[in-house]
Amino acid sequence: MSRFSEQLSALMQGCAQILSEKELTAKLALGRPLRVKLGVDPTSPDIHLGHTVGLSKLRQFQELGHEAILIIGDFTAMIGDPSGRSATRPHLTHEQVMEHAKTYQEQAFRILDPEKTEIRYNGEWFGKMTFQDVMRLDSRVTLQQMLQREDFRERIDKGQPVRAHEIQYPIMQGWDSVVIKADVELGGTDQLFNILVGRDLQHEEGMHQQVAMMLPILTGLDGVQKMSKSLGNAVGVTESAGEMFGKLMSISDAQMEEYYRLLLHERIPADSHPMEAKKSLAERLTARFHSTAEAGRAREEFELRFSKKDLESADLPSYNPPSDLPRDIITLGVNAFESVLGGKKSKSDLRRLVEGGSVSWKGEKVTDPKAIIPVGEAGVLKLDRRNAVRIG
């Protein structure tokens, strides 16, 4: 067999859908490096595991000698992809977007080979277009086409607003493909519509149409919605080993299968205990973004802290309250969150935690919100399920 067919089957692995396999085969058979496009919109400053599904596929193309083009959608991000959205996205300024773009690019290189990646900002072409250009571009598609999208339909049916600039989004993404002359575009299954618009526009320009390679979308930690930072269900690639490990351990057994498949490209070992399987998943993914050693340490720490519930020997952040701070449990808790744990908790939040029986001092449950921790006493203050500090 030729190396094209080997490539083909390797590349097809993990894809949800390819439009079409035949076209992809034909393109591979050309024997030249293909231009493979993946677009990301820097709507938030961090890349998470969901993004890595597409990035890894792009990396695979790179390794096979193809050209990877990473589009940083600095212009499209200002609209926000309406795909799968039930509401208009909040508007971002170009400055905000560019700031995100910087970290995005950096983080994407944790997966991609920087030497072999062509980074393009779509502001490069959209920023130069005149209003006339925009009108000409828009005239190539019909409103009906754009309104076929399920997410628009749904919003219309529910009487929710769809703003005019939102239907601009697929057109822009499609135009990106024309400009960079993409042979293949990668994207999550929710990108199908946008990618097909790219094909239409390429066709109109008399170009060869890009192949659409649809990748499955990773579900977030809640097990329901797609992973997204703004939904708070994401695991960021820059998170600490401990956080990463812990977050991955919190997914449900049912979801583990998906994570194994999409992120490790494996099935769950048949004979392993679900918890062992999950620990192994968490450890391997953590190692991917940190080191094997760090991942191992994260695992040990997790076991110590949560399985053995040994907070005393766990590696907790230490918190030394300022000497003039009142020593009551609530004030200490609020300040501990603020200064070392991160997160904003009000006194009422803390009161609820205390009254709910979540707080303990040196292993003893504290249920009196007025309890005082005397100055000079040292010990572990547990605040909620995953947050505890060492005082003194």
Next chain:
RNA sequence: GGGUAGGUACCGAAGUGGCCAAACGGGGCGGACUGUAAAUCCGCUGGCUUACGCCUUCAGUGGUUCGAAUCCACUCCUGCCCA
């Protein structure tokens, strides 16, 4: 531009003068149980100088009232129908 229905806490949604910090559901958080899983049960879910007390909230502003999320006026925003 005309008509009409709306804008309530993270979301959905009740409430149409005092019993409203605001029903109910979802989500989230906490507890018990566990494998920081799932399921189940229970509690919490605006804030506060220390609380059966106070303060700020029901798109915004200004009124009417002893008293307003609820009534009135104007403004802003959204859907639908008509042009």
